Amino acid sequence: MTTTSPEPTLPPAAPVTAGGPAGRARWARVAGWAAPVVAFVLGVWGNTRPSAWTDEIVTIDVARRSWPELMELLGRVDAVHGLHYVLMYWVGRANGGLNEFTTRVPSALAVAVAVAGLVWLGRLLGGPRLGLYAGLLLAVLPTASRYAQEARSFAFVMAVAVLATGVLVKVLTGGARKRWLAGYAVLTALLGWFNVLGLLLLAAHAVTVVLRRPGRRVFVRVLLAQAAGVAAVVPLLVLGSAQSSAVGEAAPVTAGTPVNYLTWLLTPGQDTLPTALRLPLVLTALTALVLLAARRRAAPPLALAVAAPWLAVPPLLLLAVSLGHPLFAYRYLLFCLPALALLLATAATVVPRHRWRPLALPAVALLAAVPLAASHVAIRQEDSRPWDTRAVIRTLRIHDAPGDAVLFSGARCGLIATAFKEAFMHRPDLGRDRTAAGVGALDNLPADPGLLRERLDGTSRVWHITCGHLSSGAREAAARTAAAQERVLDRAGFSPAYRHRARGVEITLVRRTEAGRSVAAAGLRGPGRAER
Numbered sequence: 001m002t003t004t005s006p007e008p009t010l011p012p013a014a015p016v017t018a019g020g021p022a023g024r025a026r027w028a029r030v031a032g033w034a035a036p037v038v039a040f041v042l043g044v045w046g047n048t049r050p051s052a053w054t055d056e057i058v059t060i061d062v063a064r065r066s067w068p069e070l071m072e073l074l075g076r077v078d079a080v081h082g083l084h085y086v087l088m089y090w091v092g093r094a095n096g097g098l099n100e101f102t103t104r105v106p107s108a109l110a111v112a113v114a115v116a117g118l119v120w121l122g123r124l125l126g127g128p129r130l131g132l133y134a135g136l137l138l139a140v141l142p143t144a145s146r147y148a149q150e151a152r153s154f155a156f157v158m159a160v161a162v163l164a165t166g167v168l169v170k171v172l173t174g175g176a177r178k179r180w181l182a183g184y185a186v187l188t189a190l191l192g193w194f195n196v197l198g199l200l201l202l203a204a205h206a207v208t209v210v211l212r213r214p215g216r217r218v219f220v221r222v223l224l225a226q227a228a229g230v231a232a233v234v235p236l237l238v239l240g241s242a243q244s245s246a247v248g249e250a251a252p253v254t255a256g257t258p259v260n261y262l263t264w265l266l267t268p269g270q271d272t273l274p275t276a277l278r279l280p281l282v283l284t285a286l287t288a289l290v291l292l293a294a295r296r297r298a299a300p301p302l303a304l305a306v307a308a309p310w311l312a313v314p315p316l317l318l319l320a321v322s323l324g325h326p327l328f329a330y331r332y333l334l335f336c337l338p339a340l341a342l343l344l345a346t347a348a349t350v351v352p353r354h355r356w357r358p359l360a361l362p363a364v365a366l367l368a369a370v371p372l373a374a375s376h377v378a379i380r381q382e383d384s385r386p387w388d389t390r391a392v393i394r395t396l397r398i399h400d401a402p403g404d405a406v407l408f409s410g411a412r413c414g415l416i417a418t419a420f421k422e423a424f425m426h427r428p429d430l431g432r433d434r435t436a437a438g439v440g441a442l443d444n445l446p447a448d449p450g451l452l453r454e455r456l457d458g459t460s461r462v463w464h465i466t467c468g469h470l471s472s473g474a475r476e477a478a479a480r481t482a483a484a485q486e487r488v489l490d491r492a493g494f495s496p497a498y499r500h501r502a503r504g505v506e507i508t509l510v511r512r513t514e515a516g517r518s519v520a521a522a523g524l525r526g527p528g529r530a531e532r
Helices: 021-032 034-044 054-063 067-076 079-095 100-126 128-140 142-148 154-174 178-194 196-212 216-242 257-266 275-294 301-322 330-349 357-378 389-399 415-419 449-456 472-491 514-525
Strands: 405-409 432-434 461-467 494-502 505-512
Touching (some): 054 067, 054 079, 079 100, 100 330, 142 257, 142 357, 154 196, 257 275, 275 357, 389 461, 389 505, 472 494
Parallel strands (some): 405 461
Antiparallel strands (some): 461 505
């Protein structure tokens, strides 16, 4: 007779609870999807309050043109923004038109994609918690929301930069599979087509590859993928170099530029946010970075190898280039913002275990909450952009009279009437000879003094609108145009009757009185043709 021994009894599996490691990881993965939702909600919240300014008005005007007119423009000027213009062209066709809201929503979507990509990247580098922290930080940073409400390409560059960096990490950790290398090459090309300065990210990626030492095979394949992506951008680089005159000037580099760069990443530095509120954010970020440097051995090595070059290398290269040709505009470096969020999130994960640790992170969050909230409110003010075009429209609506005309001074200033056609429907633009679309340019063709004098004969009230500019060259050109127009107005017998100044614009009502008509008539007859 044989006997069978009883089967060994296994201990029951430990349940997965919300408080256990597995439960916390699952919660972090689920909560990570909330980050892009937060980013999109903040992006569309109040996005019609800030006035559209120069660059956004150009976007609206260009995207409303016909396809042949758009292609003609890109063959002459601003091809470096061509992909964004084409995208906005199709957005306008899909929505039956463009306005401030519809031109800004795609940027909000791009920021949401960047946040989702950063959640994914953080998981690859250090797990779900790092991805959650990094994504939420990027979502709530005011600078991300500021450019989620900007009808330009910078949010798209940031989104592509995050995705390209995530794919690079997959290449470095997954054996350089062909599909990831192909995806990296495509994203590199997209990066350059959205903005050629986005290609500065490739230098940061090269530093990351060198730091990780993945082996010659992977190193060569990454370089070949980068080369393939850049090769796809070469036609744009060639065309853009011939159109360099369309690039505006940037602020000169000074000793304070690095600090200003960090401050801008944390909050866009609107004039309505005082230094007393910006300073806590900067000090908190610097403290976190110092902590991370001190505790770097506790941080995921790949996270540091990715984020540190990403944050530092592109601005250093742009600084070097700007010493010869000023190009250092902070908005060109928006694609570095996710790197800062990733480093700050990594710092949060390496806080030493101590009895005060559960209180430390909430305390830091509360310290930053007030300046962050104030900055979010500031970037949604009407006058938070370089031009307060809303003030122009409101002034005309309140003070205009039947038969009033308008006269614009300053580069692209006349496009305000094109972007907001309803507000200027019955107000002829006396200073425009041909529209920007009609001449295949970014600005209207101005009327010569003779044509302006002829048009002034048919009106007695003119709203003279002068727009300010960031670059010295544009300011000087605008001043010359305004002076020439004022001379024509003065000789035609017009004198100022009302003046209003708003951010970036000056609105002056000039009116011709009976005395002015007599002076103008005498001026037209000339000194040798006085009545007998």
